[in-house]
Every structure is written in C-alpha cells, then in structure tokens.
Amino acid sequence: METFFVSEKEKSVINALQNVSEEAIETKINTLKKWIGQCSHLPLESKDEEFLKIMLLRGKFQEGNVKKRVQNYFTHLCKYPEFFVGLKNIKPSNEVGVVVTSPALTPSWERIVILSLDSEKLEKVLDVHRCLYFAIATGTILFNYDYVPSVRVILDFESWTMSHILQGNINDFFKVRDIYENVFKMRISGIEIINAPHLLGAVLNLAKVVLKPKLFSRITVHKDLRSLYEKVPKQNLPRDYGGELQSVKELLKVWDEIFTKKRGFLENIEQLCQRNGQEESIFGPQGSFKTLVVD
Known part of the structure; x- marks a missing residue:
C-alpha cells in the first residue's frame, strides 16, 4: 500500500x-x-x-x-x-488497541494518527503494554516510510476506564517516551484528547509526569467533535468521527495490508x-x- x-x-x-x-x-x-x-x-x-x-x-x-x-x-x-521483537506477527484488525492514520495529509502537511480502543474486543482486563507495543509497531513503519514533517495525534478515551489507566506500568510509558525521543523523533504538532471527561484529571496527571513540558503544552482537550474540527479537517477524519474518510474498521484493514507487505x-x-x-x-x-x- x-x-x-x-x-x-x-x-x-x-x-x-x-x-x-x-x-x-x-x-x-x-x-x-x-x-x-x-x-x-x-x-x-x-x-x-x-x-x-x-x-x-x-x-x-x-x-x-x-x-x-x-x-x-x-x-x-x-x-x-x-x-521490537515479534512485530511481524501483528494484525492490526485483531488488536484491542486501535491505531489508524489518515491516508491524506492535512493542508498543513500533518499526518493524523488516531489511538483508541475497540470496544467490541475489550475484555475486563486490558493489556496496556500490548496497546503500547502495537503503537510502537505502527510508529516503526510510519517513521521509516512516511515522509511527513509532523504528526497530530488524536487520543480517544471513550472506551477507557480508570481501572485501565491504573493497570498501565509507569515504566512502560517512560520507555515509550524514550523510544519516541531517540528512535522515532517525529515532530508532534498537537495531541487532541476527546471523550475523556470522566478520566480527564487522571489522563492529564499521567501526561504531566511522562511528557516533557514542551509536548505537554501541545495538548488540547476537546469537549466535542465540533471543537476537534477546528484542529483537524473533516477530510482527514474517519466517518466514526463525523469525517469524510472510510470507517476506522476499513482503515484497520488497510493497515492489515501494510503490515503484511512490511513483514520483511x-x-x-x-x-x-x-x-x-x-x-x-x-x-x-x-x-x-x-x-x-x-x-
């Protein structure tokens, strides 16, 4: 692809x-x-x-x-x-964690990356490490093949609970930060948080601990999708978010093909x-x- x-x-x-x-x-x-x-x-x-x-x-x-x-x-x-071991065995559409990207860049030449959970696959105990692992796998492909100046990340917390957040290992988050800073080092132009009113305090407290101040300052909390559209054009969002792209499930199938093609x-x-x-x-x-x- x-x-x-x-x-x-x-x-x-x-x-x-x-x-x-x-x-x-x-x-x-x-x-x-x-x-x-x-x-x-x-x-x-x-x-x-x-x-x-x-x-x-x-x-x-x-x-x-x-x-x-x-x-x-x-x-x-x-x-x-x-x-970084075993990435070749991942099939995105089978993962509980969801990582999809917009096929086209925004007018300001950003790639939109959406991270969420698949509520249909969500079990009582969520493997947060596995979600981070999958995100790293996708990031590895993007870093090596996607020639973009910056990415804008949408964090959708609709299916997250407080117990999910508490299950996360803080050391894993610091490792992911280290990987971002020393392996990927892709410019993140913004972090857009949606559907997180019940978790907002916990999410921001965790972000303040893990993220450096410069990146933390780029977080925007959106009260609704109308607010999100001010940062991300509808043509760069899936239908699930009122956008003009194919659905998240359809985008995951595209990523299934990408992972298959990038297996080597x-x-x-x-x-x-x-x-x-x-x-x-x-x-x-x-x-x-x-x-x-x-x-």
Missing part, C-alpha cells in the same frame, strides 16, 4: 517547504554515507538512502543532528527488545534488535553504544 504514504511529488513539495533542494539532499546523503563507512559499529541498513532521507527530514537537514539520530536509532532498537522489514528490525543486543564488543550495557562520537 505504498500509495497510502507520501508520494514522490509530495516529497518534493515538503522539501521545498523546508527550504532544501534535491541537489542539497543528495550532497548531504553522500556525506552521511561516507561518515557511516567510517563507523564500523553501524549496520549496513544505516546506509540505505531512503532511510537517510527520513533521518535528514527528522533532523531538519542538519548533518550533526542526523548523525546523532542515526546512532541513537540503532542503539535504542536493542535497548528495549520487548517493544519488521523481521529485519527484530534481527537488528537481537543481533545488536548480542554484540558485546560493539555495545555496552543494555545494548548502548560504548562510544558515541559525532564529528
């Missing part, structure tokens, strides 16, 4: 908005590949040009930042193996995670690099 992600034409527009030319990107990629060739600890996957283009976008085309991000990316894949990529992520974790001559405790040199 490559058409689900950003087209080559859209990439050119995004690059122009970042004030960087195709020629400049090519020059930076060649410089990065030369640097990677001098870093024996980095795997061959780090030389992939499409991967480096993504890293350049995430690093705002500043080579020093990009080098650090490349190092961090491969370090943190093995730091938390519980979030997800297998490679798992192999990198396991291989890096075993290479004590290269990696230090918990899979971290013994040295982190960015010239």
